[in-house]
Amino acid sequence: MSPDSVRLLNGSSLCSGRLEVKSNQSWSSVCEADFDQQDAEVVCRELGCGPPSVLQGALYGEVEAPVWSKEFQxxxxxxxxxxxxxxxxxxxxxxxxxxxxxxxxxxxDIRLEGGASRCDGRLEIKHLGEWRPVDGSDWILNEAAVFCKHLNCSSVVSVEVRDNSFYNQTWFLNQGCVRSRSDLRACAASGFTYSILLLTCSAKQHTAGP
Structure with missing residues (x-):
C-alpha cells in the first residue's frame, strides 16, 4: 500500500488539517460520523506525527466532494x-x-545519529528535555520498524547492538509498549548500560505522480 494515501489539508503543518483519503488516484473527504479517535491514531502514525490532540469537524474548511463512502473501523x-x-x-x-x-x-524527537544518512545511525530519543541513546538489549525488527516509520524512512534494513567500553546514560524502552502505544516517549525509562542500539532503515523513494 502506498504511504501517500492520506493527507491533511489547510492546516499549519503536515500534522494538521482536513483529512482526505486517496483511492484510485482521486482524493476524498471523510465524514466526521465515519471516523473516531482510534482512526485518528492510525492517520497520525501513518503521517509520522505524534498522537492526535484534536479531532473536530470543520476546523480546516468545509467538506469538498467527493466524500469517502465507508466508515473506518x-x-x-x-x-x-x-x-x-x-x-x-x-x-x-x-x-x-x-x-x-x-x-x-x-x-x-527521535533521530539517528552518526550514520551515513538520516535513516541510519545510533537511535536517540529526546525525553524529559534530554537526548540520550536507546539501550540495545533484546530488540527485534518489528519494534525497530516503528522507529523507521516515525522517522519517515521506509523498512528496517538492520538492527545492531554496539557494546561500548564506557557506561552510557540511556533510555530503556519497553518493547511491548513500543508495539502498542502511540506516544513512544511514554515507553522510556532512565538507565545506564554498555550497549546501544544502531538502526538502519531504507530511505523512502519519492516518485513523481498525482
Whole structure:
C-alpha cells in the first residue's frame, strides 16, 4: 500500500488539517460520523506525527466532494488507514461542517545519529528535555520498524547492538509498549548500560505522480 494515501489539508503543518483519503488516484473527504479517535491514531502514525490532540469537524474548511463512502473501523494499532476494516455506509454526501478535521501532535524527537544518512545511525530519543541513546538489549525488527516509520524512512534494513567500553546514560524502552502505544516517549525509562542500539532503515523513494 502506498504511504501517500492520506493527507491533511489547510492546516499549519503536515500534522494538521482536513483529512482526505486517496483511492484510485482521486482524493476524498471523510465524514466526521465515519471516523473516531482510534482512526485518528492510525492517520497520525501513518503521517509520522505524534498522537492526535484534536479531532473536530470543520476546523480546516468545509467538506469538498467527493466524500469517502465507508466508515473506518480501526483498532488503533494499524500502520495505515486503508489497512483498517471498513463498513460500507454508502454515504455520498456529508453535512456542512462535518468533514473530519484532525490535529496530530508534532513529530517525535527521535533521530539517528552518526550514520551515513538520516535513516541510519545510533537511535536517540529526546525525553524529559534530554537526548540520550536507546539501550540495545533484546530488540527485534518489528519494534525497530516503528522507529523507521516515525522517522519517515521506509523498512528496517538492520538492527545492531554496539557494546561500548564506557557506561552510557540511556533510555530503556519497553518493547511491548513500543508495539502498542502511540506516544513512544511514554515507553522510556532512565538507565545506564554498555550497549546501544544502531538502526538502519531504507530511505523512502519519492516518485513523481498525482
Amino acid at each position: 480501526c483498532g488503533g494499532h494499524e500502520s495505515a488507514l486503508l489497512d483498517c476494516r471498513s463498513s460500507g455506509s454508502a454515504r455520498n454526501s456529508c453535512s456542512p461542517g462535518k468533514a473530519v478535521g484532525l490535529t496530530c501532535s508534532e513529530p517525535y
